[in-house]
Structures are given as structure tokens and as C-alpha cells.
Amino acid sequence: MDTSSIFAVAATNKTEKWVDAFRKRAPELRVEALDDVANPDDVHWIATWETAPGRFASLKNLRAVFAMGAGVEKFLGRDDLSDTVPLIRLNDAGxxxxxxxxxxxxxxxxxxxxxxxxxxxxxxxxxxxxxxxxxxxxxxxxxxxxxxxxxxxxxxxxxxxxxxxxxxxxxxxxxxxxxxxxxxxxxxxxxxxxxxxxxxxxxxxxxxxxxxxxxxxxxxxxxxxxxxxxxxxxxxxxxxxxxxxxxxxxxxxxxxxxxxxxxxxxxxxTPHAAAFTLIDEAVDQMVTKLAQFERGETVEGTVDRSRSY
Known part of the structure; x- marks a missing residue:
């Protein structure tokens, strides 16, 4: 992979823990918190729960979005996220x-x-x-x-x-x-x-x-x-x-x-607590999916937008 390309992370909380986990699991990747990215054009992939309205529009070279959970409804129908950008959800991750x-x-x-x-x-x-x-x-x-x-x-x-x-x-x-x-x-x-x-x-x-x-x-x-x-x-x-x-x-x-x-x-x-995403398991799964994506292989969890999952 091009080491100048950024894998950005935008978690609603614990962003630093997610970034550290990605860097530990995949040291070959250039991983940065989205808020710390100097040039949005360098962001080619992003892992996130959700982003502020319009935020995806600034990521003009975005190649794929990795959802940090199994649900993806917050990503669908957004004006700032093209349907041509693959959206990949987690399958389990604990x-x-x-x-x-x-x-x-x-x-x-x-x-x-x-x-x-x-x-x-x-x-x-x-x-x-x-x-x-x-x-x-x-x-x-x-x-x-x-x-x-x-x-x-x-x-x-x-x-x-x-x-x-x-x-x-x-x-x-x-x-x-x-x-x-x-x-x-x-x-x-x-x-x-x-x-x-x-x-x-x-x-x-x-x-x-x-x-x-x-x-x-x-x-x-x-x-x-x-x-x-x-x-x-x-x-x-x-x-x-x-x-x-x-x-x-x-x-x-x-x-x-x-x-x-x-x-x-x-x-x-219960307060939306039936199942939480476990960071290490999720990171391992997303890194594996990213490698498959970059090799042009079929990636399990790629969202069919016509079905919303």
C-alpha cells in the first residue's frame, strides 16, 4: 500500500485507543485520527461510527468506509457519501x-x-x-x-x-x-x-x-x-x-x-448495551477486510445499499 495514504479513524469516543490498536495491529498503515489529518485528500479509508453532516464531502479520495459496528443505517442516504464508495460493516467482532x-x-x-x-x-x-x-x-x-x-x-x-x-x-x-x-x-x-x-x-x-x-x-x-x-x-x-x-x-x-x-x-x-464492539477484535477484522479490499477480493460485510445491510 502507498504509505502516504491515510487510514483515518473517527470514533465517537476512545479515538486514541482505536488509533493505537490499529497502529499496533497494522504498523504498515499510516493511521491518524480524522481530526488530526492535515490534508483530507490523503485519506483513502476511514473507520467510523458516524461523522458530522458533510464531513465525507471533504474526503475526495475516499476509497472505502469501514463501519465500526454491524448497523449501517447512519451511513445510508447521506448527501456527502457517494453510493460508489464501498461501505463495509463488521460481522461480529465479539x-x-x-x-x-x-x-x-x-x-x-x-x-x-x-x-x-x-x-x-x-x-x-x-x-x-x-x-x-x-x-x-x-x-x-x-x-x-x-x-x-x-x-x-x-x-x-x-x-x-x-x-x-x-x-x-x-x-x-x-x-x-x-x-x-x-x-x-x-x-x-x-x-x-x-x-x-x-x-x-x-x-x-x-x-x-x-x-x-x-x-x-x-x-x-x-x-x-x-x-x-x-x-x-x-x-x-x-x-x-x-x-x-x-x-x-x-x-x-x-x-x-x-x-x-x-x-x-x-x-x-437496558441502555443499548446488549452487545458492544470489542476494539481489538474489530480492528483485526477491519485490517483483514482492508487487505482483501486492496487485493480486489470479495469482502464479507460489504453493504448492499439496495437492502440496507
Whole structure:
């Protein structure tokens, strides 16, 4: 590679740690924080979560953008980023195992009645509940990409009955793929959404579809907040139709302190913390992808902008 070409880094925080990690992993690269670049024309590649509006326009020789996460919706439709510039997302970088932990926590909560015991404790109630088998819990995972596929297969390995839904048919060990979402929702005890945000998934879990879930079902959303009608979910929780929910993402983040969701006793809230990008793993993956890109090879994670992922 031309040593005069810059691989720029623009993280929302910890930029220095990212730059240091890139320099350690790939000393042959000229790595600089984007804010420290003297001549933007020297920037040929950039790794970033997002940049300020118009910032990409100054990078006239940009050859590729590496997203520091699996979601890429903040890069799409920008006036300052040409569709001809390849956009490459992370496939895992330590996130899949964390996402599995998040889903498993919800599955065990439902299986062992931990949510109900927590409410019993608040009411000073001693009420043992009968156990159930893992196979009796019907889990549906929405989104079977790198993260969702890992979650679905590992839940199946742990003995749960797992089905999956995705835009295209997938064959995963122990997982039944189902293409009819409405029908599948009616057969679901635990719904786990790990979908990317696209035009097709925005508002996917609306009031009508949430109501298709059987009485007593539990909902987990670790995809994107705009995919789920939060008001409809709260109504179904308040009515008792849904047993509970575990939400990591919201239409507005941080979730406003005045939002009624905070006070719902059947809703567990986490602050977009289901899975974090691990710096060393992410850097190793991006350096590998950059080498593949420069050799003209197919790079896994290259975004199809027509599909938004």
C-alpha cells in the first residue's frame, strides 16, 4: 500500500485507543485520527461510527468506509457519501457471544419465572412455580445474519425449540426457518428481534403483529428501536396479553426520563448495551477486510445499499 495514504479513524469516543490498536495491529498503515489529518485528500479509508453532516464531502479520495459496528443505517442516504464508495460493516467482532448472553438471559427469565419472582419479592409474596422444560419454550429469532444466526443456533444447542425468520431462507443447525412472519408469531413464546434497520423492517413489529403473539408471550428487541411500536407494546403489557419484555433499543435514545416505559413493572430496560464492539477484535477484522479490499477480493460485510445491510 502507498504509505502516504491515510487510514483515518473517527470514533465517537476512545479515538486514541482505536488509533493505537490499529497502529499496533497494522504498523504498515499510516493511521491518524480524522481530526488530526492535515490534508483530507490523503485519506483513502476511514473507520467510523458516524461523522458530522458533510464531513465525507471533504474526503475526495475516499476509497472505502469501514463501519465500526454491524448497523449501517447512519451511513445510508447521506448527501456527502457517494453510493460508489464501498461501505463495509463488521460481522461480529465479539458482539455475537454478547448478544447470545442477552437472549439467553431473557429465555431463562421466562423459563424459570425470574421476572415473576422479582414482582413477588416486591409484594412480599412467597410463591414457588412449577418448572418447565427448555424444549417447551418456543423461541423465534428475527434476523438470521451473523449475530442472529449465532443466537438462534446457540439457543437451539441449549435445548430450546428455535425458529427463525429472515428475508431469505437460511439453513441453520437446530433452527426451523419460517417465511410467514404472521403465522410464526402465533407460535412464539419468546420473540427475539436482532434485525437490521431497513425500509422493510422499520415498524415491522406494529400493533397488529404484536397482538398476534399468544397470551403470555415475552418480547426482546435488541435490533433497532424504530422496528417496534413501543406504545402498542406497553398497551399489550398493561392489558396482560404479553407477560413481559426486555428492550435494549428505542426510537429515541437515551430513553427520556419522563417516558412511561420506565415505570412498567413487566418491562426490563437496558441502555443499548446488549452487545458492544470489542476494539481489538474489530480492528483485526477491519485490517483483514482492508487487505482483501486492496487485493480486489470479495469482502464479507460489504453493504448492499439496495437492502440496507
Amino acid at each position: 458482539m455475537a457471544e454478547q448478544m447470545f448472553d442477552y437472549a439467553l438471559y431473557a429465555a431463562l427469565t421466562v423459563l424459570r419465572s425470574f421476572d415473576q419472582y422479582a414482582r413477588d419479592q416486591a409484594e412480599f409474596t412467597w410463591k414457588p412455580r412449577a418448572p418447565r422444560s427448555r424444549a417447551s419454550l418456543r423461541v423465534t429469532v428475527l434476523g438470521l445474519g451473523t449475530l442472529g444466526g449465532y443466537v438462534a443456533t446457540h439457543l437451539a444447542q441449549h435445548g430450546f425449540t428455535v425458529s427463525g425468520w429472515s428475508r431469505t431462507e437460511k439453513t441453520l443447525p437446530g433452527v426451523r426457518w419460517h417465511g410467514a412472519l404472521d403465522m410464526l408469531l402465533g407460535e412464539t413464546d419468546l420473540l427475539v428481534s436482532i434485525l437490521p434497520l431497513t425500509d422493510e423492517t422499520r415498524g415491522l413489529l406494529n400493533a397488529r403483529r404484536l397482538a398476534l403473539l399468544p397470551r403470555g408471550a415475552y418480547v426482546v428487541n435488541a435490533g433497532r428501536g424504530d422496528q417496534l411500536d413501543l406504545d402498542a407494546l406497553l398497551n399489550l403489557l398493561d392489558s396482560g396479553h404479553l407477560r413481559g419484555a426486555q428492550l435494549d433499543v428505542f426510537p429515541i435514545e437515551p430513553l427520556p426520563a419522563t417516558h412511561p416505559a420506565w415505570e412498567n413493572p413487566t418491562l426490563r430496560i
